[in-house]
Amino acid sequence: xxxxxxxxxxxxxxxxxxxxxxxxxxxxxLDAYLAVDPMAHVACECLATTNRLVIAGExxxxxxxxxxxxxxxxxxAVRGIGYEQDGFHWxxxxxxxxxxxxxxxIAIGVDAAADKDEGAGDQGxxxxxxxxxxxxxxxxxxxxxxxxxxxxxxxxxxxxxPLLEPDAKSQVSLAYENGKPVRATAIVVSTQHSPDISQESxxxxxxxxxxxxxxxxxxxxxxxxxVNPTGRFVIGGPDGDTGLTGRKIIVDTYGGAAPxxxxxxxxxxxxxxxxxxxxxxxxxxxxxxxxxVADRCTIQIAYAIGIAKPVAFYLDLHGTGRVDEEKLTxxxxxxxxxTPRSIRTHLGLAKPxxxxxxxxxxxxxSPDEDGGFSWEKTDLAASLRKAFxxx
Numbered sequence: 001x002x003x004x005x006x007x008x009x010x011x012x013x014x015x016x017x018x019x020x021x022x023x024x025x026x027x028x029x030l031d032a033y034l035a036v037d038p039m040a041h042v043a044c045e046c047l048a049t050t051n052r053l054v055i056a057g058e059x060x061x062x063x064x065x066x067x068x069x070x071x072x073x074x075x076x077a078v079r080g081i082g083y084e085q086d087g088f089h090w091x092x093x094x095x096x097x098x099x100x101x102x103x104x105x106i107a108i109g110v111d112a113a114a115d116k117d118e119g120a121g122d123q124g125x126x127x128x129x130x131x132x133x134x135x136x137x138x139x140x141x142x143x144x145x146x147x148x149x150x151x152x153x154x155x156x157x158x159x160x161x162p163l164l165e166p167d168a169k170s171q172v173s174l175a176y177e178n179g180k181p182v183r184a185t186a187i188v189v190s191t192q193h194s195p196d197i198s199q200e201s202x203x204x205x206x207x208x209x210x211x212x213x214x215x216x217x218x219x220x221x222x223x224x225x226x227v228n229p230t231g232r233f234v235i236g237g238p239d240g241d242t243g244l245t246g247r248k249i250i251v252d253t254y255g256g257a258a259p260x261x262x263x264x265x266x267x268x269x270x271x272x273x274x275x276x277x278x279x280x281x282x283x284x285x286x287x288x289x290x291x292x293v294a295d296r297c298t299i300q301i302a303y304a305i306g307i308a309k310p311v312a313f314y315l316d317l318h319g320t321g322r323v324d325e326e327k328l329t330x331x332x333x334x335x336x337x338x339t340p341r342s343i344r345t346h347l348g349l350a351k352p353x354x355x356x357x358x359x360x361x362x363x364x365x366s367p368d369e370d371g372g373f374s375w376e377k378t379d380l381a382a383s384l385r386k387a388f389x390x391x
Contacts, residue, residue: 007185009173010141010255014149015081015359016166016192016236018243022046023358026245026267028077029055029070029099031352034269036063038350041102041121044267045245046074048238050087053078053095057267060102071095077355082156082166087239118341119306121272122263126303128281129258130289131296133181137289138364140181142255144213145172146360148189151209153359161205165192167236173220184214186224192236193228203227252362253278258298266358270349271340273303277310279375280343282363284332286376288317291384293328295320301338308339323388331387335380347374 013020026044033040040061047054053074079090133140148170155161171188174181189206197205206227211219219225237243246264253260263274270276281299288297294317302312315329336346344350353372357365365373 004176004179006176007173008141008176008257009171009186010139010145010257011169011171012142012145012149012251012255012360013248014153014166014168016083016168017248018048018167018238018241019245019247020243020359021078021081021083021238022048022243022245023248023266024081024355025053025055025074025077027354027358028073030267030269031355032065032069032073033059033061034350035352036065037061040269041271042267042269043272044099046243048088048243050239051089051092051094053093054098055095056098058102059099067097070097070099083237085165085237085239087235088237118271118339119308120303120340121305122274122303123305124263124274124303125261126263126274126277126281126301127253127259127261128278128283128285128299129254129297130282130286132289134364136364137286139254139257141172141174142257142361143364145170145255146364147213148172148210150360151212152191152206155209163194163197164205165194165236167192167240183218184220186226187220188226188229190228190230190233192233195234199228199231254363259300265362266354270344273340276340276343276347276349277301277303277338279347279349279362280336280338283347283375283377284336284380287378287380287384288328290378291381293321293323293384293388308341310338313338335383349374
């Protein structure tokens with residue numbers, strides 16, 4: 001993006017969006033396996049439609065879960081989102097479980113042996129990004145798009161907005177001047193609702209959540225504040241549109257403001273580097289920016305299936321660096337080993353911490369005491385400053 005003055009837009013989708021329902025279930029199943037076997041290998045995907053859920057994928061675990069246990073995990077995930085509608089209800093769901101054993105061919109490449117470390121669970125390119133646009137060191141459009149929906153969901157769960165239903169989407173367009181965001185030019189919020197609320201009342205229900213999230217004075221004009229622009233949105237969730245795991249990868253990452261390698265996250269254990277290495281790339285990029293040696297950082301890590309060490313490591317400071325970029329590119333892989341085993345250990349990923357990542361972004365969140373969102377820690381920042389002689 002060469003222009004210094006421009007408008008950039010990102011979207012988010014709520015936990016009740018059909019695809020996010022599937023992401024939540026896939027990650028809840030993953031958590032259930034990791035709770036009984038931290039070294040379980042899981043790749044779980046879901047399809048959801050009107051009162052129907054199909055669970056598929058492969059698993060290898062020292063402690064197998066019964067079909068009834070997996071089904072209960074799925075129902076509790078749907079219940080936690082808040083679906084108790086005629087067309088999609090956690091109790092009425094017909095569930096088909098097609099999970100099967102992990103391929104032996106994949107296991108050969110992934111498993112450690114006497115002469116090799118654990119290999120990457122697949123080939124792929126993984127990106128991480130950080131910038132100074134928000135306190136979370138995330139691009140502003142996706143950060144505010146997530147925050148609007150989080151605020152609405154919180155009100156719904158707490159009971160202060162009982163006429164809201166789980167399915168929702170947001171979209172935030174921000175004007176940038178001299179490369180920095182300065183105001184919103186358009187806000188779009190579409191939210192499922194009870195038939196008992198008027199469109200004007202819904203607009204006013206949504207408004208304070210937007211104002212609460214945006215910096216003071218950033219709100220767009222009334223003409224470009226869109227709430228349910230098509231009108232009625234009563235039928236939603238998987239009853240209104242089929243959901244699939246892994247279809248919202250740009251929502252999950254940086255809202256289009258940074259590259260994405262293509263791999264989805266949800267339902268995959270840490271041996272799958274398209275998840276764990278993306279977390280590590282974000283961790284490194286965030287620490288670079290948090291250290292003050294650059295204002296923006298993008299990192300790419302590339303792997304080959306079955307091979308432990310990355311085949312390539314790339315770093316771009318986008319002209320904002322205050323240090324030698326080549327030295328930083330050499331230093332980061334020395335500070336943190338980038339093999340799958342080391343990533344899992346360094347970030348503490350062999351834990352049931354994933355269902356909470358399934359909505360409102362995998363990045364820009366606060367680290368949890370139990371190890372959730374460990375990739376958002378900035379514990380390398382001091383070492384980076386010291387390495388470059390910074391105070």
